Amino acid sequence: MQHNALPDDDRIKSRPIYVTPEHPATANYYVCVAEPDAVNLIMKHVAPIDKHRTPFHFIICADRADAPPAGLPSEWQNVPLQCCDRDALSTTLATQLETLTQGCHVIVAGSEAFLWDVHTLALAHGLLDAEITLLPSADNARRVFCTHCRFMSEPVTASPTRCQGCGLTLEVRDHFSRRLGAYMGVRIDAEVPGEVPREEVFDS
Amino acid sequence: MSDLIPVRVAEIEQISSIIKQFTFVADEKPLPPFSAGSHVVVQMEGEGKRFRNAYSLISNPADSSHYRIAVRLQERSRGGSQFMHGEFRPGDRLFISPPANMFLPDWQARHHILIAGGIGITPFLSYGYELEQRQASFEVHYVYRNAETGAFREALTERFGNRLYCYSGERPDFYTLLGHQPLGTHVYVCGPEAMIQDVKATASALGWSPQRVHYEAFTAPQPGKPFVARLSRSQQDVAVAGDTPLLDALEAHGLEIPNMCRGGVCGQCKTSVVDGDIEHRDAFLDDQEKASQRCIMPCVSRSASDYLVLDL
Numbered sequence: 001m002q003h004n005a006l007p008d009d010d011r012i013k014s015r016p017i018y019v020t021p022e023h024p025a026t027a028n029y030y031v032c033v034a035e036p037d038a039v040n041l042i043m044k045h046v047a048p049i050d051k052h053r054t055p056f057h058f059i060i061c062a063d064r065a066d067a068p069p070a071g072l073p074s075e076w077q078n079v080p081l082q083c084c085d086r087d088a089l090s091t092t093l094a095t096q097l098e099t100l101t102q103g104c105h106v107i108v109a110g111s112e113a114f115l116w117d118v119h120t121l122a123l124a125h126g127l128l129d130a131e132i133t134l135l136p137s138a139d140n141a142r143r144v145f146c147t148h149c150r151f152m153s154e155p156v157t158a159s160p161t162r163c164q165g166c167g168l169t170l171e172v173r174d175h176f177s178r179r180l181g182a183y184m185g186v187r188i189d190a191e192v193p194g195e196v197p198r199e200e201v202f203d204s
Numbered sequence: 205m206s207d208l209i210p211v212r213v214a215e216i217e218q219i220s221s222i223i224k225q226f227t228f229v230a231d232e233k234p235l236p237p238f239s240a241g242s243h244v245v246v247q248m249e250g251e252g253k254r255f256r257n258a259y260s261l262i263s264n265p266a267d268s269s270h271y272r273i274a275v276r277l278q279e280r281s282r283g284g285s286q287f288m289h290g291e292f293r294p295g296d297r298l299f300i301s302p303p304a305n306m307f308l309p310d311w312q313a314r315h316h317i318l319i320a321g322g323i324g325i326t327p328f329l330s331y332g333y334e335l336e337q338r339q340a341s342f343e344v345h346y347v348y349r350n351a352e353t354g355a356f357r358e359a360l361t362e363r364f365g366n367r368l369y370c371y372s373g374e375r376p377d378f379y380t381l382l383g384h385q386p387l388g389t390h391v392y393v394c395g396p397e398a399m400i401q402d403v404k405a406t407a408s409a410l411g412w413s414p415q416r417v418h419y420e421a422f423t424a425p426q427p428g429k430p431f432v433a434r435l436s437r438s439q440q441d442v443a444v445a446g447d448t449p450l451l452d453a454l455e456a457h458g459l460e461i462p463n464m465c466r467g468g469v470c471g472q473c474k475t476s477v478v479d480g481d482i483e484h485r486d487a488f489l490d491d492q493e494k495a496s497q498r499c500i501m502p503c504v505s506r507s508a509s510d511y512l513v514l515d516l
Contacts (some may be wrong), residue, residue, distance in 0.1 A: 027411035028383070102385040103411035126314045126388020130413035 003134070003178075012174040018115075018136035024049050025133060027105035031096055033059045033089075033118045035110030036070045041135050042109045043073065051079065057096055058082070061089045061114070090121055097125040109135040113143035113154055116181030140202040144172050145182035152182055158201040160188045169196050208247065208299040209235065213292055214270060220355035222277040223323065224289055225262070228300065229270045237268045238303035240334035241327045241420075244271060245301035245466055248287045256452065257284035257424070258466050260394075261303060262329035266337060271300070276323035276353070281424065304464040307394070307420045309335070314388030316342035317381070319403060321395020322353040327420055328394065329356070332363060345381065347371040347395065375399075378406040394420040424467065425449035428483065431507040435459075435516045436478050450502035450512075459516060461502065468504035475502050480512035 003016035024030075024046055032042045039060060046056070058081045060070040065085040072081055084092040097104070106127060108118045115134040122132050141155030144163075151165020159172035163185060170185030177184070189195050211228040219225050229235075238261055248255040263272035278285045292298075307327050309316060316335060318328045325346055335342045344364055348354030350373065360368050369376070382391065382403075391412075393403045400419045407417045433442040433450060444453040451473055454461055464470040468486030477500050484494045486501035493499060500512070 025411065026408065029411075097387060100387055101383065102387055102389040102416070103383075104387065105411055126386075128413050128415055130415060131411075 003129075012176070014178075015174050015176045016134075016178065018134060020045060020135055021133060024107070025105045025131070027054065027131075028103035029100050030054060030056045030105055030107060031059070031093075031100070032056060032107045032109075033061065033093065034108070035114055036060055036062055036067065038109035038135070038138065039070065039072065041138070042107055043076075045107065045109075045133075045135055051076070056080075059084065059089075059092055059096065061086060061092075061110070089117070093118065093121050094125065097122070097127075105131050105133065107133045107135065110137070111139065111141055111143075111155065112137045113181040116178050120179060120181070140204060142172060142202065143180070143182040144170060144185040145177065145180055146170060146185045148187060152180070153185070154182075156183075158199045160196055160199065161185065172202075207302060209233075209302060211235075211271070211298060211300055213294050213296045213298070216292065216294055219274065220352045222352050223274055223355045224277075225272060225274045226288070226292065227263075227270050227272045228298075235268045235271060236302050238265055238271075238330075239305050240265050240309055240330045241307035242303040242305040242330065243307075243327075243465065244273070244303050245464075246273070246284075246288070247299045247301075248284060248291070249298075250283065250287055250291075253283070254452070254456065255284040255287055256466055257288070260307075260326035260330065260420075262326050264333040265330055266333065271303075274323065274326050274329075274356075278424070284424075301464070304470065306465055306469050307392070307418065309340075309392070310390045310415075310418065311338075311340075312388075313390035313416075314341065315386050315390075316340060317345065317385065317389060317391040318342060319345045319376075319378075319381075319391065319393045319395065319399070320347065321393075321399045322348050324394035324396075324399075324420070325356050325360075326394070328392070331392070332360075343367045343369065345369045345371065345376055347375060347399070349373055375402075378403055379410070382406055382410055382412070390416045390418060392418045392420075420469075425451075425504045426485065428506040431509065432511050433507070434511055434513045436513050437516055444506070449504065450500070450506060454502060454516070463503060466503045468501050471501070473501055473503050475500055476515035478513040478515050481508040482506075482512070483508040 034042050056079045060083050062085050070083055106122045108115050119132055141157050143152055143154035144156045145152055146163040149166035153164040160169045163170050168187045169189055171188035173184045175184040211230050214229045215227040217225040243258045243260045245256050245258045259273040261271050262274050275285050275288045277289045320328050357370050393400050404417050427447045430446045431444050433444055442453050442457045444450050461473050463473040471488040482497055482500045483506045485504045488501055
C-alpha cells in the first residue's frame with residue numbers, strides 16, 4: 001500500500017495518506033479485520049471478489065469484551081467469522097495468520113489507531129506493507145502519545161487535549177508513529193503554565 | 205574502472221565439459237570482503253579486443269582469502285567465456301573489478317526459495333554458505349537440461365541434503381511450488397529470462413507482492429546491427445561493431461564510464477542521449493524513461509538508427 005506523501009506535498013511526511021484502492025489486491029486468501037462500525041467498509045471494498053473462489057476469514061474486534069455481538073450480512077453467513085475484543089486481537093490474528101500460506105492479504109477497517117495496530121501485528125507475522133490494505137477511517141479521531149508520560153489517549157478529537165495519563169495539556173502534532181498508531185502530544189503551556197490557545201477540532 | 209584489483213589464477217577446475225571453475229587470489233593487498241550474491245567483472249585481454257564479463261562469486265562470503273567463479277562455455281557468445289575456457293592457465297595474472305552486489309538475499313525473509321536454471325546456480329552457491337551460517341530456512345530448486353549443465357548437483361546434494369530439489373530436463377510446477385509456502389517467504393530466481401518471467405507471473409497470480417520476488421536479470425550483451433556513436437561534446441564518431449557492446453566501444457575509445465554489472469541491471473552506466481533511436485535492452489530504466497529516448501544503458505542497449513548522438 002502507498003501511504004506516503006508525494007515528494008512535493010508540503011504536509012508532514014510521517015502522516016499517512018489513505019486511499020481506497022480501485023480494485024482489491026490479488027491474493028490466495030483474504031483476512032479481513034474490522035471494528036464493528038467499519039464492517040460495511042470492508043464489504044464494499046471486497047464486493048468485486050468472488051468469495052466462492054478465494055477464501056475469506058473475518059475478525060471483528062470490539063473495544064470491550066462485553067460489546068454486543070457483531071455479525072456479517074446474510075450472504076456472508078458461510079464465511080468464517082471470529083469476534084474478539086482488543087485484548088484478544090493479537091492472539092486471534094496470530095492464530096489465523098499462522099495457518100495461512102504466502103499470498104494472503106490482510107484488509108483492515110476501523111479507527112486510524114486500530115488500522116496501525118493490525119498493521120504492526122501483520123508485519124510481525126512476516127507480511128509486507130504491500131500485503132496489507134488499510135481502508136480510510138470514517139472519522140478524524142486520533143490516538144495521542146504523550147511524550148512526557150508515554151500514555152496513549154484515545155479517542156482525541158481536538159487539540160490541545162488533556163493527557164489521560166499525566167493530565168498535562170498537550171498540543172497534538174501531525175507527526176505520526178506508524179508503530180504506535182499515534183500522533184505526538186507535546187505540552188503546550190510549558191513556557192507559561194496555564195496559557196493555552198483555543199481548542200481546534202480536527203477536520204482531517 | 206580505476207580501482208581494478210590485480211589477481212592471479214590459483215586454480216582451474218573442470219566441473220563438466222562446459223563448466224570451468226576458477227579460483228583467484230591476490231598477491232598484493234587482501235581481497236575485499238563480499239556478501240552472498242555478489243559478482244565481479246573479469247577483464248580479459250584478447251587479441252586486439254578486451255572482454256569484460258560479470259560472474260557471480262561462488263565461494264564462501266565468510267572467507268575472502270580467495271574468490272571463486274564458475275564459467276559456462278557459451279557457444280554463441282562474444283568470446284568472453286571462450287577466452288576464459290581457452291586462454292587462462294594457473295598462474296596467469298589479470299584484473300577484476302571489486303565485488304558488487306545486485307542480488308542480495310532479503311534477510312527479513314522467514315523462508316528463502318532459491319530457483320536456479322543451469323549455470324544460474326552460481327549466485328546461490330555463495331547464498332548457501334551465508335544462509336547456513338545464519339541458520340536461515342531455505343530450499344534450492346536446481347533446474348538443468350542434462351548432466352553437463354547441472355554439473356553442481358552432486359556437490360550440492362552433499363551440502364544441502366534434502367533441501368535440494370533437482371529437475372533434469374523438466375521444469376518444476378511453479379504454481380505448486382509457490383502455492384504452499386509459509387507467510388514471509390521470499391523467492392529468488394537466476395536463470396533464463398523465460399523462467400524468471402514464469403516465476404514472476406506465478407507469484408503475482410498467487411498474491412505475492414513483487415518485493416518477494418528477486419531475480420538476477422543479468423543479460424550478457426547480445427549482438428545487433430553496427431552503428432556509429434557520435435559524441436556531441438568532443439564531436440567525435442565511434443564505430444560500434446555488431447558484436448561489440450556500446451559500452452565496450454566507448455571504453456576502447458578511451459572514455460571512462462562508471463559501470464558495475466555490465467548486464468543492464470545496476471544503472472551505473474546510464475548515459476544521456478541527444479538524438480537517435482534507442483533499442484533498449486536493459487532491466488534498469490522504467491517504461492517512461494525508455495519511452496523518452498533521452499537515456500541509454502550502453503552496457504546492453506544499442507542504437508536502432510545508424511547514428512546515436514550521446515551527451516559525452
